Amino acid sequence: xxxxxxxxxxxxxxxxxxxxxxxxxxxxxxxxxxxxxxxxxxxxxxxxxxxxxxxxxxxxxxxxxxxxxxxxxxxxxxxxxxxxxxxxxxxxxxxxxxxxxxxxxxxxxxxxxxxxxxxxxxxxxxxxxxxxxxxxxxxxxxxxxxxxxxxxxxxxxxxxxxxxxxxxxxxxxxxxxxxxxxxxxxxxxxxxxxxxxxxxxxxxxxxxxxxxxxxxxxxxxxxxxxxxxxxxxxxxxxxxxxxxxxxxxxxxxxxxxxxxxxxxxxxxxxxxxxxxxxxxxxxxxxxxxxxxxxxxxxxxxxxxxxxxxxxxxxxxxxxxxxxxxxxxxxxxxxxxxxxxxxxxxxxxxxxxxxxxxxxxxxxxxxxxxxxxxxxxxxxxxxxxxxxxxxxxxxxxxxxxxxxxxxxxxxxxxxxxxxxxxxxxxxxxxxxxxxxxxxxxxxxxxxxxxxxxxxxxxxxxxxxxxxxxxxxxxxxxxxxxxxxxxxxxxxxxxxxxxxxxxxxxxxxxxxxxxxxxxxxxxxxxxxxxxxxxxxxxxxxxxxxxxxxxxxxxxx
RNA sequence: GCGCCUGUAGCUCAGAUGGAUAGAGCAACGGACUUCUAAUCCGUAGGUCGCAGGUUCGAAUCCUGCCAGGCGUGCCA
Numbered sequence: 001x002x003x004x005x006x007x008x009x010x011x012x013x014x015x016x017x018x019x020x021x022x023x024x025x026x027x028x029x030x031x032x033x034x035x036x037x038x039x040x041x042x043x044x045x046x047x048x049x050x051x052x053x054x055x056x057x058x059x060x061x062x063x064x065x066x067x068x069x070x071x072x073x074x075x076x077x078x079x080x081x082x083x084x085x086x087x088x089x090x091x092x093x094x095x096x097x098x099x100x101x102x103x104x105x106x107x108x109x110x111x112x113x114x115x116x117x118x119x120x121x122x123x124x125x126x127x128x129x130x131x132x133x134x135x136x137x138x139x140x141x142x143x144x145x146x147x148x149x150x151x152x153x154x155x156x157x158x159x160x161x162x163x164x165x166x167x168x169x170x171x172x173x174x175x176x177x178x179x180x181x182x183x184x185x186x187x188x189x190x191x192x193x194x195x196x197x198x199x200x201x202x203x204x205x206x207x208x209x210x211x212x213x214x215x216x217x218x219x220x221x222x223x224x225x226x227x228x229x230x231x232x233x234x235x236x237x238x239x240x241x242x243x244x245x246x247x248x249x250x251x252x253x254x255x256x257x258x259x260x261x262x263x264x265x266x267x268x269x270x271x272x273x274x275x276x277x278x279x280x281x282x283x284x285x286x287x288x289x290x291x292x293x294x295x296x297x298x299x300x301x302x303x304x305x306x307x308x309x310x311x312x313x314x315x316x317x318x319x320x321x322x323x324x325x326x327x328x329x330x331x332x333x334x335x336x337x338x339x340x341x342x343x344x345x346x347x348x349x350x351x352x353x354x355x356x357x358x359x360x361x362x363x364x365x366x367x368x369x370x371x372x373x374x375x376x377x378x379x380x381x382x383x384x385x386x387x388x389x390x391x392x393x394x395x396x397x398x399x400x401x402x403x404x405x406x407x408x409x410x411x412x413x414x415x416x417x418x419x420x421x422x423x424x425x426x427x428x429x430x431x432x433x434x435x436x437x438x439x440x441x442x443x444x445x446x447x448x449x450x451x452x453x454x455x456x457x458x459x460x461x462x463x464x465x466x467x468x469x470x471x472x473x474x475x476x477x478x479x480x481x482x483x484x485x486x487x488x489x490x491x492x493x494x495x496x497x498x499x500x501x502x503x504x505x506x507x508x509x510x511x512x513x514x515x516x517x518x519x520x521x522x523x524x525x526x527x528x529x530x531x532x533x534x535x536x537x538x539x540x541x542x543x544x545x546x547x548x549x550x551x552x553x554x
Numbered sequence: 555g556c557g558c559c560u561g562u563a564g565c566u567c568a569g570a571u572g573g574a575u576a577g578a579g580c581a582a583c584g585g586a587c588u589u590c591u592a593a594u595c596c597g598u599a600g601g602u603c604g605c606a607g608g609u610u611c612g613a614a615u616c617c618u619g620c621c622a623g624g625c626g627u628g629c630c631a
Contacts (some may be wrong), residue, residue: 029571031571031572031573032571033571033573034572035573035574036574036575036577037574037575040574044574046572046573046612049573049611049612050611052611053610059611059613083574084574085573085574085611085612086611087573087574088610130631167631170630170631171630171631172630172631193586231594247592286629287629288629289629290629299556299557299627300627302629303628303629304629305629306629307629308629310629312629312630312631313630313631314631325579330622337625338558338559338624338625338626339625339626340625340626340631341557341558341559341625341626342558342625342626342627343559343626343631344558345557365558365559367559367560367624367625368624368625368626407599408566408567408568408579409566409568410558410567410568412559412627413559413560413567414559414560414623415566415567415625416566418566421565421566421580424580429579429593430578430579432593433579433593433594435593436591436593437594438595439591439593440590440591440593441590443590443591444591445588445590446590447590448590483570484570487570488570490570492572493568495568496568496570498568499568499569499578501581502568502578502599503578506578509594509595509596510595510596512590512594513586513592513594513595513596514595514596516589516590518589518590519589519590553591554591554593
């Protein structure tokens with residue numbers, strides 16, 4: 001419908017040009033915005049002000065000219081005015097907005113679904129935390145972000161798959177194996193010195209203890225290198241299982257767990273390096289193989305095969321991303337912790353060297369979380385084992401509140417998460433505010449049912465009774481939900497959903513306190529019940545996208 | 555040193571494509587339950603949008619410089 005209005009405006013400008021009242025030439029892009037204040041209309045455009053400099057006339061005069069040629073054939077406009085420095089404000093016919101209610105009602109749960117992503121396959125890779133320790137709260141933030149973004153992309157028509165890249169080989173794994181091995185030796189009564197760079201968390205001891213308990217000292221006679229491998233494998237399996245369990249509780253799910261080990265067994269890394277070499281992007285220096293990422297804007301070239309013959313993490317990452325393309329995705333979205341930002345230029349370089357379009361690869365950085373407990377910062381190093389795991393935070397704060405809290409912030413804004421505060425906010429947390437809005441409507445419906453009143457559909461209702469400013473405001477919020485979803489999908493900014501939810505819930509709470517939904521007026525009751533139903537559906541849908549429960553009662 | 559991110563009310567943070575009087579929650583203060591849930595609502599107070607320039611009809615938003623904090627800057631991942 002926004003399109004319809006812009007069409008009308010563009011047509012008016014063209015007519016003006018044809019009549020010689022406006023200068024010829026390409027038109028500036030038209031922007032239509034929702035004015036913050038109702039008295040500025042339903043839509044406003046600044047087009048006259050943008051055109052002012054080339055027209056050499058005052059914006060208000062240009063606006064008047066445009067209005068003169070405005071043809072509203074479908075009669076959607078009630079009135080138009082020129083305001084302020086030269087805005088054109090459009091006031092639409094009352095039933096314009098109500099039309100969206102019938103759409104919402106007709107589409108039900110599918111309301112808000114769009115064609116934006118139609119036919120496009122997108123792979124969202126996120127979290128991908130190494131299976132060397134429990135997830136911490138920063139992982140939680142990334143998990144929720146990725147999950148919500150994937151949900152939203154799906155909603156607007158993308159074919160989405162969620163993937164977790166499991167880094168199950170290489171240096172970190174070896175270190176994990178050695179750490180467990182040392183603890184194992186200690187469990188067996190040996191006096192050994194624990195490696196300074198090893199994983200010192202209590203969970204390592206626990207894993208070692210279980211191995212000792214279950215399998216005794218059968219690993220003692222084996223050669224160290226072999227045991228380190230075996231125990232590393234065992235430990236990462238245990239840790240990965242607990243990661244999966246934790247994420248399940250956190251309502252974050254994946255379609256695929258992609259193991260770096262599989263990448264190797266299929267020989268994908270050497271193959272892709274060979275191909276890049278064939279294209280002249282690889283050279284040798286100091287015994288190592290380098291990728292010419294500087295050709296694509298990186299600040300230095302990067303090693304892909306070390307002098308000792310081992311391929312780097314970067315090399316497997318190149319192969320991994322090539323494999324993503326090979327699997328037929330049109331768009332790759334990687335969600336990384338902000339501490340990996342230095343990695344972006346080389347990865348973008350690799351994408352281009354592979355011959356892929358740079359715009360088909362997008363990285364979203366999520367800033368890390370600083371955890372506080374009662375004014376004291378909690379250290380979160382996996383290696384030293386000083387952290388509060390995501391599990392503990394979930395237990396303390398609750399999954400709904402935790403997820404909502406994360407989605408309250410922009411991804412690139414650092415987040416201070418104070419456990420005491422989050423718990424204290426348990427009662428005042430905005431998530432309950434929104435959930436309560438949903439529960440309240442459910443409660444109204446219960447009341448209606450007690451009195452034998454059904455919640456009606458659009459066709460059973462005289463929607464023109466909904467003419468209070470609060471009601472129009474609520475209807476508009478329901479109407480822009482699909483646009484909001486598209487905006488979030490395009491900008492990859494799912495956090496906007498929480499602002500929207502609070503806005504919508506707030507308007508409803510206010511409305512609720514001021515006006516009775518169920519009253520002696522039968523027709524009005526039906527109309528308001530219907531409006532409440534629309535709001536409830538949108539609240540439920542939006543909360544669902546965030547992975548948060550929409551309760552029937554609280 | 556260089557690069558990226560951040561800086562908005564006492565606190566935590568929103569501010570889509572540059573727009574009209576910069577918003578919300580918490581904290582503070584004062585009110586509203588014989589009516590569908592008071593986990594709510596209504597009101598009051600609270601601002602040099604880090605600082606300084608620039609771009610233009612118009613800047614929290616774009617550009618430059620500076621200040622502060624975080625992160626990165628590996629033949630680690």
